[in-house]
Amino acid sequence: MEMNRQIFTIEQVNNYVKSLMDKNPVLQNLWIRGEISNFKLHSSGHMYFTLKDNQARIKCVFFKNYAYSLNFVPTDGMSVIVRGNISLYTRDGQYQLYVQHMERDGIGELYAALEALKEKLMKEGLFSQEHKKPLPAYPRKIGIITSHTGAAVHDVIKVISKRNPTVDILVIPVAVQGENAKDQISAAINYANTREDIDILIVGRGGGSIEELWAFNEEKVARAIFGSRIPIISAVGHETDFTIADLVADVRAPTPSSAGEIAVAEISSIHEALEGLDRRLQDTMTNKLKELSNYLDKLSNSYVLKYPERLFAAYEQRLDYATEKIMTNMDNFISARSDKFVRTVSYLEALNPLSVMMRGFSIVTDIEKGSIIRSVDELHENMQVKIHLTDGNATCNITSKEKEPANENWSR
């Protein structure tokens, strides 16, 4: 027996074991669940870690050419499911898992729960646009609810201080991951709302795995954000991370630094806005005064104020017209009277006995009685009568008389 012994080198043994393993179909394609520990990313791009559970552990290597397609960075404590083949690293005599594929464990359930909660809150209207509160344009104090040790708080403070070093900041420190995170975050939001001095709240944290961001997917946090009187900007993780807190918040900032930019305007733009208002105030007043003075000019150039005498022209005209009218009336009146007078005069003329006598008639009067003789009946023989002519009279004796019967009608 001793004579037949064959002595191998270690390498030969390891190579032999390796060849047995490589021939075993079971070991060629295995799915294994476990938790990552001792994770190391080598500068070559290869990943080395140990997969463990409560009972055992196994060495793993994840070569760069397989690892490049990962959509997350593996970290210690992360639960994963891997697929690969078992082989031996002959130099160390160490068997290990050569990983070809890795996925997050439990993520499926996590996402399902997330979707269910999202659906429920959406139906309740927690995400609806009508509940979004506008951000004040000129906040005096910003509350930051996040971890006071993380990079997020630094980023926000840096951005705000740079943009507007007159805006106050109150950091309300909370755990942003782990068991207490959801209680602390919601309590901090409620506390901030008891104060009167905070104009905007920024709630968030820096990037991390979905488990690390999980507090921002909790219903309790969502309800605290929804109930906040103070407008809330969410700032959770990176651009690509979308949590329920982001959906409920009044404004979602892709990163903590951009939350600072959204919350606070550059002080130079505030100065500009103020100058713009000053200009408008001056312009509008200048315009108003110019307008009023133009109006005043227009008024003083108006017809009546410029030619006040024309105000009376109409009255003068009326007066002239009236005067003229009264004159005409007067003339008419006078000429009417005058015509009548002339007619009367000529009528009187006609009655004047002298004028009758001028035409050759004469008047005979009784000398004794002095009365006018109208009829031969008043005459008798030897009666003395006087004959009146226009230029004198004569006394006569009646010698005879004779009545003309034809003329009887004439006497009255």
Added chain:
Amino acid sequence: MKTGADKDISSLNFEEAIAELEEIIDRLEGRESSLTLEEAVELYKRGILLSQHCKEKLEKAQQEINILIKNKDGELEEIPFLEEQYGD
């Protein structure tokens, strides 16, 4: 009509003051027929004061960065937030 005009300007914060200033300008710019010259001049004067007040607020403001902590007695207290005290 006199929205906020009775309020003492020195008691206004920046946002209130700039909001009232904007409102005054809107009223002056809008051809409000009921606005008499006297009222316009009053509004203008108040606008100037509000604008000055805003500028003072901007210049005098000293930024405070605090952190809320619980002190030994378990009461909430605000102390200056010194970033260098907290590592990443």
